[in-house]
Amino acid sequence: MKSSNSPTDPPVDPTRLDEARREEARLDEAWRYDVNPAFHDEVLSPKGDLRPHWSGLADSLDAMGHTELARRWQQGRRLIHDNGITYNVYSDPQSTARPWVLDPLPAVMDPAEWKSIEAAIIQRAMLFNHVLADLYGPQRLLRDGNLPVELVLPNPAFLRPCSGIQPPGGAFLHSYAADLARSPDGQWWVLADRTQAPSGSGYALENRLVTTRVLPDVFRGSHVRRLAHFFQTYRDSLQRMVPANRENPRIVVLTPGPYNETYFEHAFLARYLGYTLVEGGDLTVRENRVYLKTLGGLLPVDVIVRRQDDHFCDPLELRADSMLGVPGLVQAVRSGNVAVANALGSGLAESPAYAAFLPGLSRLLLGEELKMPTVATWWCGQKEPLAYVEEHLKDLVIKPTFPESRRNPIFGASLSKEEREALLTRLRADPTHYVAQEQVALSTIPVWDDARLHPRHMVLRVFAVSTADGYAVMPGGLTRVSKTLDSMVVSMQSGGGSKDTWVLGEAPEPPFTLLRPTAHPLDVSRATFDLPSRVADNLFWLGRYAERVEAAVRIARALLPRFFQESDSDRAAGLNAGLSILGALGYLNVEKPKEADLLDMIYDPDLPNGLVWNMHQVRRTGWLLRDRISIDAWLILNQLDRQFSAAPPPEELRVSAAQDRLNSAIITLSAFGGLVMEGMTRGNGWRFLDIGRRLERATQMTGLLRDSLNAEAPAGVGVLEAVLEVADSSITYRSRYLTSLQTDLVLDLLLVDEANPRSIAFQLARLVEHIDQLPGTRTAIRRPPEARHALSLLTAVQLADVRELARDDAARAALLDRLAEDLSRFSDTLTRAYFSHAAQSRQLAAS
Amino acid sequence: MRLHATHITRYWYSDPASMCHTEVHLAPRALPHQIVLDHELEVSPPPNFTVTRQDYFGNEVTAFSVEQAHRELIVTSRCTAEVAAEPPPNLDLSPPWEEVREETARRATPEAFDAGQFIFESPLIRVGTPFAKYAAESFPAGRRFLSGVDDLSHRIYKDFRYDQRATTVSTPVDEVLASRRGVCQDFAHLMISCLRSLHLPARYVSGYVRGDGKFVGGEASHAWVSAWCPVFGWRDFDPTNNVMPQGDHFTLAWGRDYSDVTPVKGVALGGGEQVISVSVDVREAEPSA
16 A cells, blocks of 8 residues: 555554464365465465364354255255345446345454444545534634535535525534455555445345345354344434434335335345335425325434435425425425434445545544554546656556446456557546555455355445434345456446455344334224325325236137137127227227237237336336335236236237237236235235226226117127126126026126126226225315215216116216216325325426 | 515415425524514414424424314415625635635634535535636635635626526536526526535525615525625625625525525425415515604
8 A cells, every 4th residue: 555645544453473373283284275475365264274263163164064065055045036135236226226236144243343444434424424423514624724615615515505504413424434455464454435325234134034035044143243233323413413302213215216226225224124215205394394295194304314416305405306305395405304324415425535534523422543444545636646647557457536427437457558658648637536556456256156155355334323412333234246357346236246344243142033023012003195296196096007907818818719710700799899999998009990909919029008018017017016015916016027028929929929919828827816805914005906906996887888889789698698708707607697698697797786796887886985095084074075076976877777778878978978087086086185295396497 | 784684485385285294494583783683474374383492504494284174374474584785805814715724624722613614515515626617717826815815706797697597406417508598596506506616615595685676586495605704704795686695685594505504495295386485575674653
């Protein structure tokens, strides 16, 4: 390591050489791997001896063998898959969620060494907290020249509206994380600081849950320190930020949404900590207080755990072009009516340039030396560092001073001579915007590939959370490994993997979990009043789309066999009727549908409202609800999407393959419906999903009856047969009437028979039940509009005279038209009553 | 001179907006040459919540929210102030511009430290060669700072055409430099970009100018530039009207650029399409008896 802007980095601690390390412990032959002496290996000494704190794990592996580990790890992989642990990759918009990559073997940390890491992380979190308090306060560091103004004033992360805001307890950083790396001499270095919205602690916890399920015996035998206490501290810390003395405060996790790279973690942490996961649109500021918009009305919010970058948090005072934010939030924070963790503006400390000044700042603000050095850093805005960088460019990594610019780091070594010259020209023209850092030769750690161990480079992310008098460090962390040994780039974005991190304790710790009653037990509450309206809206549409797909699949399946049997004229008429129904319901986008159009409806991914398209809608809506629907339901949605997205078979096989595709789709859709019926709590979420389903089924059935039994094409037997089949009611009809098909009997079965789960009356009866249970109806003195609509629909159907309707085409058409219209009006009133927040916020034109 | 200003901002929505959060920089600043006699802000429909505070630059800012369905939002600001017509300083007594640059970089005094935050890029200000090049003609070696700024202001007045259709509030300043057209806000941003590209401190001033035909920009919000040097402090220049303000300009707020001191900005929920109209009337007030 060379000197940096501050020539007084503390000297490198000599690697401690316990007697214990000289033990002749070795790794069993089956587990040997090659170490490269150019790097520090976490497990083996340069001579190939096992480092002592790994001996427990090594013994267990020896006893277990590759075969047993492979057997157990199958379970681990299944856990990752079943728990839906994913990481979104920006560059891969098609399949955004990538399964989390975890290696079964943990990274083991020596307890004594961990103590020094812990102390260094606490010191650093405190230091950044002091720095932020000064920069958003008196700015003495700038006035006295201890930190160059160029690192603060032009920094887009310096949020002037947040200046002067004191966070509760003075904690700008509720949580903090640092990426650590070990150089060949065994010294730990800080590579980067995370002060904005540190991610990874949830993944670390998931890694622990998976690893301990697979290696429970090894874990128990190793005295590994547990993570749950850390999350208890995490919660306590948020609890202390609650502004007023509130008995049962509401804490929410604010996520930018399912497309964010670490959305899985947001949902996971929210669930684990027992907080509601919200998006900006779920919150509103009224009279300077923040509320969660729920079905039950507005509920006050006390603390927001922010997993969204701060400048997107309030389009009024911060970035105006942000649609993710909550207008008025900054003022509510300023008035002390809500707390945000980490404090708005704390992203300011993430500039890599700060590293060059930290040793001085530590002495000034804490009166002590920095306990762990940062990787050597040169900020090019000063003369001497710039000269050094010009001289040594090929050994350095060049980064933007302000991470907001989203420019990627440039590795000097990978540049040609010309490229290096071009970079130097840019750098000299605008030196304050560049930072150079030394490239650490990262230590290696073995990963397992089912048969052997292979060394990979590693970076360790360590987490701290504020306490009443400082910070507590998670005894563990997120170890990430490079994809190959040649790469020093360690990130999940670039395809690396991760490991659980085991910090060994002196003695076994008693098990502890957050999943237990708190000190002050709460009253049992079955109300799901804090269901955000957005979630109810999405569930409603998930129900509608799923039902729409099912209806389309049923129609297509009922019509398909008629392609082969054109023998009698009734069947041909049925086929024609079916095609015109499809056209009328909007599945076929052509004037006069032909048989081939039916195949397009099944296979064509670009056909709007085709099966593939509708299936995508189901999956997309399901994706928005991943934190709300069960893993199994999610798996089913994925399976459906895969069934429909598969490439179409060759021309000549399309008809028969379509039959298979439709049959299995019906089964999968039924599985989804069954899971929902059986698996979901009967709360408002379930209610909205079912309302969506019922409404869509009633709408589809109304359309089917209206368009198939129209006056122009008299209802022949073929049509009635097709209608019954589409409606999945042939068997009921036959068992009930033992007679040939009659229009009035078909109408009775599909329109007014409340016992037939496919009939319109059945759907409407369910709708009326649901609406009566919704918060808007239960708290109202008079029936609200949506309840009146539902009731009037049901009454109209109950009063229908099927004999007359079968005879009188005009009366039938009038009733079915009215039903169609009222169903759509019902949908509108429901939307207005419960999802009206969906209205877009927009910027007023500037004056 | 006693000036009275009435500034009315109206928004019409095609659909009712269910709520809006708004922030205004409409209060006049108290200054040695501007004594604020009266200021009142009226909002219709009446807001559910209002708060007034000082922003990062010491301007008074009022935030309010209207939390009922409304199709129209009207913000009316009336203010009266006594504005003194200071004689312009002898510009040639100001220090050479290079000295100002160094003094600002050194930040040795609190004044220089404060001025030093106005030399960087900001959301609407760009720093770079094209601006430095345009400015260079006004700043030959040894040129007295304020004379140079005055010359730059004259040149912008002469080289650029006032054209309300040429730009919008979001036209980038590089485009203004290229097209040589714009309105007061564009000229202020351009002049600031020029000065900061030479590492000279310049800030954006938002206000009004008397609208009796003598000045351009009297029918709407106006904007000009303030530049800093030791001893003389901050001095105002109005490139749109080719003057150093003397008693006819009404100062509301200053910041790095327009985005720091937007007179009225807000976010509405719903509302559909919107139409905005702004009227400003500045006249000599009848001195009260």
